[in-house]
Amino acid sequence: xxxxxxxxxxxxxxxxxxxxxxxxxxxxxxxxxxxxxxxxxxxxxxxxxxxxxxxxxxxxxxxxxxxxxxxxxxxxxxxxxxxxxxxxxxxxxxxxxxxxxxxxxxxxxxxxxxxxxxxxxxxxxxxxxxxxxxxxxxxxxxxxxxxxxxxxxxxxxxxxxxxxxxxxxxxxxxxxxxxxxxxxxxxxxxxxxxxxxxxxxxxxxxxxxxxxxxxxxxxxxxxxxxxxxxxxxxxxxxxxxxxxxxxxxxxxxxxxxxxxxxxxxxxxxxxxxxxxxxxxxxxxxxxxxxxxxxxxxxxxxxxxxxxxxxxxxxxxxxxxxxxxxxxxxxxxxxxxxxxxxxxxxxxxxxxxxxxxxxxxxxxxxxxxxxxxxxxxxxxxxxxxxxxxxxxxxxxxxxxxxxxxxxxxxxxxxxxxxxxxxxxxxxxxxxxxxxxxxxxxxxxxxxxxxxxxxxxxxxxxxxxxxxxxxxxxxxxxxxxxxxxxxxxxxxxxxxxxxxxxxxxxxxxxxxxxxxxxxxxxxxxxxxxxxxxxxxxxxxxxxxxxxxxxxxxxxxxxxxxxxxxxxxxxxxxxxxxxxxxxxxxxxxxxxx
Numbered sequence: 001x002x003x004x005x006x007x008x009x010x011x012x013x014x015x016x017x018x019x020x021x022x023x024x025x026x027x028x029x030x031x032x033x034x035x036x037x038x039x040x041x042x043x044x045x046x047x048x049x050x051x052x053x054x055x056x057x058x059x060x061x062x063x064x065x066x067x068x069x070x071x072x073x074x075x076x077x078x079x080x081x082x083x084x085x086x087x088x089x090x091x092x093x094x095x096x097x098x099x100x101x102x103x104x105x106x107x108x109x110x111x112x113x114x115x116x117x118x119x120x121x122x123x124x125x126x127x128x129x130x131x132x133x134x135x136x137x138x139x140x141x142x143x144x145x146x147x148x149x150x151x152x153x154x155x156x157x158x159x160x161x162x163x164x165x166x167x168x169x170x171x172x173x174x175x176x177x178x179x180x181x182x183x184x185x186x187x188x189x190x191x192x193x194x195x196x197x198x199x200x201x202x203x204x205x206x207x208x209x210x211x212x213x214x215x216x217x218x219x220x221x222x223x224x225x226x227x228x229x230x231x232x233x234x235x236x237x238x239x240x241x242x243x244x245x246x247x248x249x250x251x252x253x254x255x256x257x258x259x260x261x262x263x264x265x266x267x268x269x270x271x272x273x274x275x276x277x278x279x280x281x282x283x284x285x286x287x288x289x290x291x292x293x294x295x296x297x298x299x300x301x302x303x304x305x306x307x308x309x310x311x312x313x314x315x316x317x318x319x320x321x322x323x324x325x326x327x328x329x330x331x332x333x334x335x336x337x338x339x340x341x342x343x344x345x346x347x348x349x350x351x352x353x354x355x356x357x358x359x360x361x362x363x364x365x366x367x368x369x370x371x372x373x374x375x376x377x378x379x380x381x382x383x384x385x386x387x388x389x390x391x392x393x394x395x396x397x398x399x400x401x402x403x404x405x406x407x408x409x410x411x412x413x414x415x416x417x418x419x420x421x422x423x424x425x426x427x428x429x430x431x432x433x434x435x436x437x438x439x440x441x442x443x444x445x446x447x448x449x450x451x452x453x454x455x456x457x458x459x460x461x462x463x464x465x466x467x468x469x470x471x472x473x474x475x476x477x478x479x480x481x482x483x484x485x486x487x488x489x490x491x492x493x494x495x496x497x498x499x500x501x502x503x504x505x506x507x508x509x510x511x512x513x514x515x516x517x518x519x520x521x522x523x524x525x526x527x528x529x530x531x532x533x534x535x536x537x538x539x540x541x542x543x544x545x546x547x548x549x550x551x552x553x554x555x556x557x558x559x560x561x562x563x564x565x566x567x568x569x570x571x572x573x574x575x576x577x578x579x580x581x582x583x584x585x586x587x588x589x590x
Contacts, residue, residue: 037179039178046064056121057090094152104132108137108141115168116168119135120163122162122163123162125155131153263298268303279294308488317483318335318480319347319476320478321475321477325469339401343441344481345419346440348481349388351476358375359371362462373421388421402434406451453465
């Protein structure tokens with residue numbers, strides 16, 4: 001009998017070759033025969049994201065009920081196997097979760113479920129629910145004990161009621177849970193391949209279309225293309241508007257409320273004064289002209305609009321508009337003192353006649369009616385349009401303005417800071433819209449017109465009214481916006497006058513100061529240059545504090561200096577005098 005060997009702390013050459021062959025040959029590995037991309041136990045097989053309300057099929061595939069239900073209503077097939085299935089075939093899973101970690105666990109053993117745990121579900125007789133346990137608990141307390149009672153409910157079950165949710169050792173079950181074998185993922189890959197082949201055939205704009213993108217990259221590229229087309233379309237529309245305005249010669253048709261004069265930041269109502277940065281730039285850059293004073297920079301359009309809105313807020317006045325529709329007239333109170341920017345946008349558009357002829361294109365009973373699109377007769381093809389300033393503006397929320405009751409005017413948007421010109425009127429309270437849409441007005445007279453709008457039948461698919469409901473015209477009864485704009489213009493003009501007077505005072509005082517403290521060398525130099533026939537100019541940059549040679553020659557020629565010159569020589573500048581004995585003169589001889 002051979003002698004027993006001790007435990008080795010190394011691998012022999014034969015063992016090393018055997019392990020290397022297992023690593024290099026995937027077909028020889030038992031583990032690799034199973035799923036290459038197994039679905040994690042806590043993820044839905046449709047969305048591939050963690051589920052919150054799990055349900056499963058008879059095959060043990062787990063879904064989230066919020067995701068699988070709409071899919072089954074639309075396609076009526078199992079997204080994993082492709083077989084026909086309805087929502088009645090789903091089994092609701094009763095699973096236990098650890099409150100401290102948020103991980104699903106076995107309710108009997110309190111062991112967390114991992115991707116290597118064998119898990120079973122026991123369907124309750126007479127219902128469509130199942131309790132989930134680890135296979136260890138089921139095997140020890142039911143199989144070995146020959147107990148056919150559920151461990152939680154105590155109801156008797158059959159062997160056919162046991163559903164395997166996860167078994168890493170079962171090759172067939174692992175292949176079924178393989179993400180690469182899911183029917184809906186295969187369909188997505190096939191659709192993507194067809195789309196890529198079609199784009200390769202087109203080969204638009206000289207760009208090679210045979211580049212194959214992933215699903216995520218394809219969605220990103222499509223989104224970028226949509227945004228690019230949207231920007232191009234907006235630029236074309238803006239160019240058409242500018243061309244039309246130039247042809248008509250109407251300068252006032254510009255959407256900007258910026259006056260013709262130049263406005264600077266120190267003339268606005270905001271307390272922040274932003275400078276042009278020329279002083280600091282000239283201090284550190286030799287390419288800029290030397291500037292010793294910080295001047296305010298020119299204000300942007302957004303800063304001017306904010307200053308005008310602040311002026312409107314300080315007026316503390318409400319606006320009133322009478323809206324004439326084909327069903328009657330309504331008086332609307334506009335909250336200019338609370339949401340000035342939204343109110344200014346609406347009233348300026350109404351004053352300009354932008355809402356005349358526009359239709360209410362969406363009406364939902366017990367909710368709201370939406371309108372404000374640009375009428376087709378006002379433009380070429382009509383459309384949603386933008387704000388008065390030609391771009392979206394920020395939301396304005398206030399706890400005093402909520403979607404409470406019928407007749408509340410609020411801005412329609414597609415997300416934060418996307419307000420334009422469309423608005424909606426509430427039929428009833430809509431508390432879920434608070435702090436999502438800016439409320440800017442309410443109906444104070446003519447609420448029966450709104451009730452007649454609600455009674456008009458609509459299309460079930462698009463919610464468009466079957467009868468025409470449109471705004472015929474708008475009449476402004478109280479307009480604090482025009483008053484605020486005029487006050488702001490007068491205030492800016494007054495501020496410009498004050499700045500001009502202050503600048504004149506500063507320039508006058510600086511001239512007196514420079515005349516009283518003028519260095520004597522400069523005056524002596526100019527006198528010497530005036531008397532000199534050769535017109536030798538004294539250096540004023542490098543070496544300007546050294547005595548030039550022309551001054552020495554003039555002193556030698558004049559034996560009896562003038563008293564005024566002597567007095568000037570005594571009253572020299574505060575700078576230290578140059579050295580008495582020097583052989584340099586200026587730098588021209590270097």
